[in-house]
Amino acid sequence: MAKIKVLIADDQELILESLHIVLSMEEDLEIVGLAKNGEEAIHGCEQYKPDIVLMDINMPVMDGVAATALIKERIPETKIMMLTSYKEVDYVLSALSHGAEGYLLKAIHPRNLAAGIRVVHAGGTLISQEMASKMIKSMHHTSAAKNNEYGLSAREIEVLHKLASGMRNQDIAEALFLSEGTVKNYISTIYSKLNVKGRREAARKARDEGFME
Numbered sequence: 001m002a003k004i005k006v007l008i009a010d011d012q013e014l015i016l017e018s019l020h021i022v023l024s025m026e027e028d029l030e031i032v033g034l035a036k037n038g039e040e041a042i043h044g045c046e047q048y049k050p051d052i053v054l055m056d057i058n059m060p061v062m063d064g065v066a067a068t069a070l071i072k073e074r075i076p077e078t079k080i081m082m083l084t085s086y087k088e089v090d091y092v093l094s095a096l097s098h099g100a101e102g103y104l105l106k107a108i109h110p111r112n113l114a115a116g117i118r119v120v121h122a123g124g125t126l127i128s129q130e131m132a133s134k135m136i137k138s139m140h141h142t143s144a145a146k147n148n149e150y151g152l153s154a155r156e157i158e159v160l161h162k163l164a165s166g167m168r169n170q171d172i173a174e175a176l177f178l179s180e181g182t183v184k185n186y187i188s189t190i191y192s193k194l195n196v197k198g199r200r201e202a203a204r205k206a207r208d209e210g211f212m213e
Contacts, residue, residue, distance in 0.1 A: 038062025
């Protein structure tokens with residue numbers, strides 16, 4: 001029985017080597033290449049023709065989402081699993097829209113990672129239950145954003161929801177995996193688009209305009 005050929009792309013040497021060691025212990029998996037950025041991942045795919053790529057998202061030179069798009073364009077039969085510590089749904093949606101077959105957090109148990117590789121190799125699509133829930137919410141918010149007259153983006157509506165429910169900037173940042181500075185920028189943009197001057201006014205407008213439904 002032919003082994004599943006796997007290429008691992010991650011800019012952190014420790015994670016790269018750890019995954020290499022752990023997955024090499026699986027009898028049906030063969031690690032054919034290691035890459036430290038998106039460009040190396042593309043070259044590795046062209047050279048080794050792996051069945052599966054474990055692709056980190058945040059890498060130098062070229063990130064995992066951009067590399068996924070190019071690999072799927074050039075070698076569509078190669079299946080890609082986004083493996084990352086980021087829980088930001090926008091990255092995942094972007095990677096899946098370019099053809100990635102799966103998404104898993106790096107905290108996953110090695111045994112489950114190997115099982116996930118087999119599922120994707122067999123033709124399945126793999127995302128965590130948490131991410132599936134976030135994707136559904138994101139699609140709902142995106143739909144709302146398209147229909148709101150103020151031109152708020154899906155992310156701005158998310159921030160507005162948190163703000164209107166009484167959360168502080170720090171709490172919003174933690175809930176949405178953003179920096180506090182980024183949240184402040186979003187809130188400033190929201191005030192401008194809604195033509196309001198403060199949190200209380202923004203919250204009232206959010207409720208009046210149906211953003212809180």
